[in-house]
Amino acid sequence: MKVRxxxxxxxxxxxxxxxxxxxxxxxxxFAADGSDCDASNASGPFTYYIGAVLNAxxxxxxxxxxxxxxxxxxxxxxxxxxxxxxNPAANLDVGNPTAEGTNIAxxxxxPNPPAxxxxxxxxxGFASTSPVRAMKVERHTxxxxxxxxxxxxxxxxxxxxxxxxxxxxEAFLNGGVCTVGVEDKSxxxxxxxxx
Numbered sequence: 108m109k110v111r112x113x114x115x116x117x118x119x120x121x122x123x124x125x126x127x128x129x130x131x132x133x134x135x136x137f138a139a140d141g142s143d144c145d146a147s148n149a150s151g152p153f154t155y156y157i158g159a160v161l162n163a164x165x166x167x168x169x170x171x172x173x174x175x176x177x178x179x180x181x182x183x184x185x186x187x188x189x190x191x192x193x194n195p196a197a198n199l200d201v202g203n204p205t206a207e208g209t210n211i212a213x214x215x216x217x218p219n220p221p222a223x224x225x226x227x228x229x230x231x232g233f234a235s236t237s238p239v240r241a242m243k244v245e246r247h248t249x250x251x252x253x254x255x256x257x258x259x260x261x262x263x264x265x266x267x268x269x270x271x272x273x274x275x276x277e278a279f280l281n282g283g284v285c286t287v288g289v290e291d292k293s294x295x296x297x298x299x300x301x302x
Contacts, residue, residue, distance in 0.1 A: 130162060130164050130273060130274055131159065131160060131161045131162050131164050131165075131166040131167070131260060131271070131273050132159070132160050132162075132244075132258075132273050132274045132275065132276050133157070133158070133159050133160075133173055133175050133227070133244045133258050133260065133273055133275060133276065134157070134158065134160060134244055134275070134276020134277070134278065135155060135156070135157055135177055135180075135242045135243075135244060135276060135277075135278035136155065136156045136157070136158060136276075136278060137155050137156070137278065138156070139156050139226065139229070140224055141156070141158045141160055141223075141224040141226075144276060144277070144278040144279070144285035145278060145279040145280075145283060145284065145285040146278075146279075146280060146281075147280075147281055147282075148234060148237060148280055148281060149237050150186075150234050150235050150236055150237055151233065151234060152231070152232070152233055152234075153187075153189075153231070153232060153233070153234050154229060154230065154231045155229075155230050155278070156226060156228070156229055156230070157177060157191075157204055157226075157227045157228040157229075157230065157244070158224055158225055158226045158227050159173055159224070159225045159227060159260055159273075160223060160224055160276070161218075161221065161222070161223055161224070161225060161260075162223065164271075165262055165269070165271055166260050166262060166271055166273070167221065168216070168221050168263060169216040169217055169218055169219060169221045169225075169263050170213070170216070170217060170225065170260040170261055170262060170263060171212060171213050171215070171216060171217070171261045171262070171263050171265075171268060172210065172211055172212040172213060172260070172261035172268075173210070173211050173227055173258075173259065173260045173261065174208065174209070174210045174211075174246075174247050174250065174251060174255075174258070174259050174261075174270075175204065175208060175209065175244050175245065175246065175247060175258035175259070175275065176202075176204060176205075176206070176207060176208030176209065176244070176245055176246070176247050176248060177204055177205050177242050177243070177244055177245075178242065178243050178244075178245045179240055179241060179242050179243060180205040180230075180240070180242050181234065181236075181238050181240055181280070182205070182206075185236055185238050186234060186235035186236035187232060187233075187234045187235075187236070187238075188232045188233050188234075188235075189205065189230050189231065189232030189233075190230070190231060190232055191203060191204050191205060191209075191228045191229070191230045192228065192229050192230075192231070193211055193227070193228055194211075194213075194217075194225070194226045194227055194228065194229075196213060196217055197211050197212060197213050197217075197227075198212060198213065198214045199211070199212040200212070200228075202247070204227075204228050204230075205230060207247070207248045207249065208246070208247030208248050208249070209228075209247070210247070210251060211227055211228070212261075216263035237281055238280065238281065239280065239281045239282050239283075240279070240280040240281070241277055241278075241279050241280075241283055242277065242278045242279075242280065243275055243276070243277045243278075244258050244275030244276055244277075245258060245275050246258055246259075246275075252270065255270050255272060257272035257273070258272070258273055258274070258275040259271060259272050259273060260273055
C-alpha cells in the first residue's frame with residue numbers, strides 16, 4: 108500500500124512538472140508589459156518594472172497583494188540613484204522592493220478584469236555606471252509569515268486571502284539570458300524529494 112501511495116505521488120509530481128501550464132511568478136522587466144527581462148544600459152536615466160505574471164494556477168484570476176524583494180539590484184553604492192513607485196491602483200506598500208523587501212496591497216482583486224501581467228512597481232532613476240547584474244526576485248528578508256519563506260502573492264479569496272508561494276523571475280542587465288520566474292525541474296530534483 109505504501110509503495111502504491113509513493114508511486115501515485117511521484118506520478119502526480121512528474122505530471123505537474125511536465126505540464127504545459129506555467130506557474131505564476133513575480134519578476135523584473137525592462138518593458139512595462141512584462142515582455143522583456145534583459146537589457147543593456149549605459150549610464151544615464153533608466154526605468155525598470157517589477158510585476159506579477161499571472162498564469163494558469165490559483166492566481167490566474169488576479170491577486171490582492173504580493174511580498175518579495177529584488178536581490179542584486181544596483182544600489183547607490185554602485186552609482187545608481189533610484190525611486191521605486193508602486194502601481195497607482197495599489198493602496199499600500201511597506202518597505203523597499205530593491206532593498207529588504209516590500210509588501211504591496213490592492214483594495215480590489217487586480218488586475219480587474221484578470222490579465223496575464225500586473226505591474227507592481229516602476230523603478231526609475233539615474234545610473235552613473237553600467238554594471239553587469241542578474242537581478243532575481245526572492246523572499247522578503249523578514250517574511251510577514253515564517254511559514255511562507257518565499258516570494259508570494261495573495262489571492263482574491265476574501266476573507267481568507269490565501270498566500271501562494273511563486274517562483275521569482277530573473278532579469279539581466281548588460282548581459283545574460285533571462286527567465287520569467289519558471290524553474291526547470293529535472294527527474295533528479297523530483298526524486299530527491301523522496302530520499
